[in-house]
Amino acid sequence: MSVHNLEQLFQDKIDAEIKIEPLDWMPEAYRKTNIRQISQHAHSEIVGMLPEGNWISRAPSLKRKAILLAKVQDEAGHGLYLYSACETLGISREETINDLHSGRAKYSSIFNYPTLSWADMGAVGWLVDGAAIMNQVMLTRTSYGPYARALVRICKEESFHQRQGFESLLVLSRGSAEQRAMCQDAINRWWWPALMMFGPRDSESTNSDQSMKWKIKRKTNDELRQQFIDMCVDQVKLLGMTLPDPDLKWNADRNHYDFGAINWDEFWQVVKGNGPCNRERLQARKQAWEDGVWVREAAAAHATKKRERANAA
Amino acid sequence: MDVNPTTEFVLHLADNALILGQRNAEWCGHGPVLEQDIAISNISLDLIGQARSFYQYAAELQGNGATEDSLAYLRNERQFRNCLLVEQPKGDWATTTLRQFFFSTYQQLLFQQLLSHSDERIAAIAEKTLKEVNYHVRWSSEWVIRLGDGTAESHRRLEQAIQDLWLFTGELFTSTHYEIESGVDVALLRSNWEEKIRSNFEEASAEMPTNVFARTGGKTGLHSEHLGFMLAELQYLQRSFPGCEW
Amino acid sequence: MHTYIRRFFYGDIPGQESGGAPNPQGPKNDWPLWEVFIRSKQGLDHKHVGSLHATDAQMAIENARDVYTRRQEGVSIWVVKSQDIHASQPEEAGELYDPAADKIYRHPTFYDLPDQINHM
Numbered sequence: 001m002s003v004h005n006l007e008q009l010f011q012d013k014i015d016a017e018i019k020i021e022p023l024d025w026m027p028e029a030y031r032k033t034n035i036r037q038i039s040q041h042a043h044s045e046i047v048g049m050l051p052e053g054n055w056i057s058r059a060p061s062l063k064r065k066a067i068l069l070a071k072v073q074d075e076a077g078h079g080l081y082l083y084s085a086c087e088t089l090g091i092s093r094e095e096t097i098n099d100l101h102s103g104r105a106k107y108s109s110i111f112n113y114p115t116l117s118w119a120d121m122g123a124v125g126w127l128v129d130g131a132a133i134m135n136q137v138m139l140t141r142t143s144y145g146p147y148a149r150a151l152v153r154i155c156k157e158e159s160f161h162q163r164q165g166f167e168s169l170l171v172l173s174r175g176s177a178e179q180r181a182m183c184q185d186a187i188n189r190w191w192w193p194a195l196m197m198f199g200p201r202d203s204e205s206t207n208s209d210q211s212m213k214w215k216i217k218r219k220t221n222d223e224l225r226q227q228f229i230d231m232c233v234d235q236v237k238l239l240g241m242t243l244p245d246p247d248l249k250w251n252a253d254r255n256h257y258d259f260g261a262i263n264w265d266e267f268w269q270v271v272k273g274n275g276p277c278n279r280e281r282l283q284a285r286k287q288a289w290e291d292g293v294w295v296r297e298a299a300a301a302h303a304t305k306k307r308e309r310a311n312a313a
Numbered sequence: 314m315d316v317n318p319t320t321e322f323v324l325h326l327a328d329n330a331l332i333l334g335q336r337n338a339e340w341c342g343h344g345p346v347l348e349q350d351i352a353i354s355n356i357s358l359d360l361i362g363q364a365r366s367f368y369q370y371a372a373e374l375q376g377n378g379a380t381e382d383s384l385a386y387l388r389n390e391r392q393f394r395n396c397l398l399v400e401q402p403k404g405d406w407a408t409t410t411l412r413q414f415f416f417s418t419y420q421q422l423l424f425q426q427l428l429s430h431s432d433e434r435i436a437a438i439a440e441k442t443l444k445e446v447n448y449h450v451r452w453s454s455e456w457v458i459r460l461g462d463g464t465a466e467s468h469r470r471l472e473q474a475i476q477d478l479w480l481f482t483g484e485l486f487t488s489t490h491y492e493i494e495s496g497v498d499v500a501l502l503r504s505n506w507e508e509k510i511r512s513n514f515e516e517a518s519a520e521m522p523t524n525v526f527a528r529t530g531g532k533t534g535l536h537s538e539h540l541g542f543m544l545a546e547l548q549y550l551q552r553s554f555p556g557c558e559w
Numbered sequence: 560m561h562t563y564i565r566r567f568f569y570g571d572i573p574g575q576e577s578g579g580a581p582n583p584q585g586p587k588n589d590w591p592l593w594e595v596f597i598r599s600k601q602g603l604d605h606k607h608v609g610s611l612h613a614t615d616a617q618m619a620i621e622n623a624r625d626v627y628t629r630r631q632e633g634v635s636i637w638v639v640k641s642q643d644i645h646a647s648q649p650e651e652a653g654e655l656y657d658p659a660a661d662k663i664y665r666h667p668t669f670y671d672l673p674d675q676i677n678h679m
Binding site: 021023024025070073074077080081084085087092093094149150153157296299300302303306307 | 589590592608609610611612614615618626629630646648649
Binding site for chain 1: 331335338339341342343344345346347348349350351354355357358361362364365368381382385386405406458459460462463464466467470543546547549550551554557558559
């Protein structure tokens with residue numbers, strides 16, 4: 001069968017909403033695109049543990065401490081599910097992690113922003129997890145089977161994250177003047193970066209057509225961003241807080257909220273590595289990996305010795 | 314501090330769990346491999362859960378509007394009753410897993426004794442917690458063996474951790490007035506504990522220390538310098554914004 | 560074949576020419592990969608839930624307990640080294656599964672029975 005025919009068969013399957021599984025024939029570019037997307041999604045979960053991990057030791061009550069720890073631990077789990085999915089495409093976790101550490105693979109830029117107050121835990125849960133969930137819910141229908149299944153599992157767990165975030169903001173919004181100020185400040189700082197999480201405007205991210213055609217991605221950046229904004233405008237009212245955008249207003253013709261200009265210069269600076277925490281985040285991950293080398297080697301050596309002893313006996 | 318011995322004993326159990334839970338949580342996001350990052354966070358979560366159960370009971374015993382959070386967040390260093398072992402820095406993976414092994418093995422024996430304690434609440438919490446503790450013993454004892462048997466470096470690090478931590482194990486079995494008055498004899502646990510450690514060390518080809526000096530004080534409120542920094546971090550929000558709901 | 564797709568993979572992650580490039584040295588320190596199967600409750604089959612890394616079977620079971628049953632998802636765990644799984648090839652799907660397609664007599668609905676018969 002010629003490659004051309006295989007490609008046609010492959011595309012027919014995609015068009016018929018049949019999932020692609022690891023052993024199925026797939027175009028090399030499809031495999032690579034998935035490896036990149038899934039591994040970078042995994043890296044985002046792992047790096048994403050750091051800004052929230054900051055506050056575990058300082059959580060203001062034992063209940064909040066347990067919730068936050070469980071949540072950050074979930075993110076480790078999500079990273080693991082995604083690395084697993086990625087490995088079905090024939091690349092080891094270590095290889096993908098090397099790419100992260102060498103700077104060749106990226107992660108979601110949102111995690112290069114600092115968490116400066118306790119209210120950031122709420123804002124991250126509500127806005128950052130909220131934006132991530134929109135992406136991920138869309139991706140549960142992605143065409144690559146293992147990725148779609150990992151995302152189904154992740155989405156089930158993520159809804160707890162967003163809810164706990166909003167609930168903790170709700171408590172702050174009903175609290176003292178200082179707590180309310182803390183809450184508003186966190187929303188102000190996280191709103192715009194959260195909108196940037198959906199990526200550049202459709203008009204500027206040219207070739208996402210191929211990914212749409214392969215149904216790796218199923219909605220455009222702008223569609224998702226608009227959906228997110230419409231949702232948040234209603235939710236922020238429940239907090240009695242405001243979103244930091246004077247241009248935000250209902251547009252009856254579009255049936256959507258209009259919103260102000262996103263600062264794409266800032267976005268590109270963060271992407272290039274000039275965000276507030278890029279170096280710290282990558283450094284923390286590399287450090288953990290390097291400090292763990294002797295542990296991983298020791299465990300592997302012990303397993304080998306144990307096996308040899310069992311064989312000798 | 315003028316509190317009744319049972320309350321003080323329960324606070325001691327709670328403080329032990331909270332401080333070790335706080336220490337282990339420092340690994341979250343920084344573990345040597347993802348699977349173990351998740352494992353140590355699980356243990357940390359179990360310990361924080363234990364701390365909450367004990368603080369809630371201590372708060373009931375104490376009355377006067379005390380809550381689990383007022384007890385965890387508004388007492389100072391000299392009022393904390395945790396042993397010195399749990400407040401030591403997390404160190405490397407050998408230090409963390411060895412400390413967990415020492416502590417969980419002690420907890421396992423203690424909670425088995427507490428199952429028949431005359432105070433039903435203490436017995437009930439011990440029963441509920443014992444399942445978790447059994448798993449912590451299993452997990453940590455396996456790591457001690459792995460590191461002892463693994464490579465020359467891991468063996469060296471385990472030996473170092475033993476040297477660093479052994480000094481603090483004697484306190485676990487040194488009775489305080491509140492333990493005695495609560496009808497608990499921790500000294501009784503010692504030989505069983507040493508037996509378990511010894512047999513594990515044999516598998517790990519590690520030397521059992523002969524040093525018998527025990528540094529004590531934590532259980533009666535005389536801590537190392539480490540605890541103050543831990544509490545400064547742990548209590549920061551409650552201290553900065555008194556009286557708020559979170 | 561070098562097909563670079565210029566797009567943003569996951570929201571704000573720039574994807575161009577980054578990630579997924581094979582490591583020339585290949586994997587060195589990775590612990591072996593294990594597939595995890597979980598029985599969610601008594602009476603049900605074990606179901607594949609994903610994979611993880613561990614040095615041996617015992618560690619794999621413990622890791623699976625920590626990773627895949629954080630929300631009480633299971634009562635029993637199986638782990639199998641991924642390299643020990645033998646899979647049928649998709650190209651063989653025709654010969655393996657199609658012959659079953661015309662054996663409709665294996666399905667209970669093949670048999671027309673009088674309505675009066677219940678519970679069969």
